[in-house]
Amino acid sequence: MNKPNTIKTKKRWYKPLLKLFLLSTITFFATSILLTLALAFVNPNLTMLMVIKRDETNEQGERQRIRKDWVSIDKISPHMVLAACAAEDGKFMLHNGFDWEAIQKAIKSNKRGKKLRGASTISQQTAKNVFLWPKRSWLRKGFETYFTFLIETCWSKKRIMEVYLNVAEFGRGIYGVEEAAQAYYKKPASKLNRNEAAMIATVLPLPSKRNPAKPSNYMVRYQHIILRNMYTLGKIDLDNANPPNPKRKRK
Secondary structure (H helix, E strand, O other): OOHHHHHHHHHHOOHHHHHHHHHHHHHHHHHHHHHHHHOOOOOOOOOHHHHHHHOOEOOOOOEOOOEEOOOOHHHOOHHHHHHHHHHHOOOOOOOOOOOHHHHHHHHHHHHOOOOOOOOOOHHHHHHHHHHOOOOOOHHHHHHHHHHHHHHHHHOOHHHHHHHHHHHOEEEOOEEOHHHHHHHHHOOOHHHOOHHHHHHHHOOOOOHHHOOOOOOOHHHHHHHHHHHHHHHHHOOOOOOOOOOOOOOOOOO
16 A cells, blocks of 8 residues: 555655755856856956965975966067967967867877877866866866857957966966066066067967976977967957858958
8 A cells, every 4th residue: 555655755856956956057158158257357366376386396395386477468568379389379360269170180180099289279178277177077078168169259359368368388487478577587577579479379288387487498489380370370360250160261
């Protein structure tokens, strides 16, 4: 006689978990969207990367100090904006956050046992730097994709570049291009010339191991590549981003 009640109990045990899952999901999406909208106007002066790196120690056992100085995009040399695109994301002004061609090449390269730099766009790197943790994983990549979509939807290209150049790591404990310009060239980011901007951009893949003030032979060669890419790109007009046009013919 108790079998019906037993069946009902078995069917009901998962309902609290389902409600908790739905509530957590709604809360996550609502919070992440509101946070992204807020950061379109409020500067993220501290990131997870900065906090994690701050707890690291150097060879002398000293904790890493955070050195940063936020400046608006209008106080950053156009050469630095162009150098960042030339080094990290030549299609920044054209894509919607993802360089699908680079991603496909990276997948093919990984299948051959090689790794290809450049599949991660400036938008993806900004999403990772602002919202997520630095350690690679499929979980982080999933969240990175989600937050990349959010910032491309809620922020302008100009804002994405402004945040990127202010939170990116440009050396051990050095965050943002203003601090990098002061540390390496004793000048504000607004005064960086073409060669200096290209040299600073060489540190982006390995910021803790490269020093523009004392460039290695590899950094000098890489600087020349970036300068050639800058010449090819010509100019980056952050106020006039062109939306991707799938019908546009490639030359």
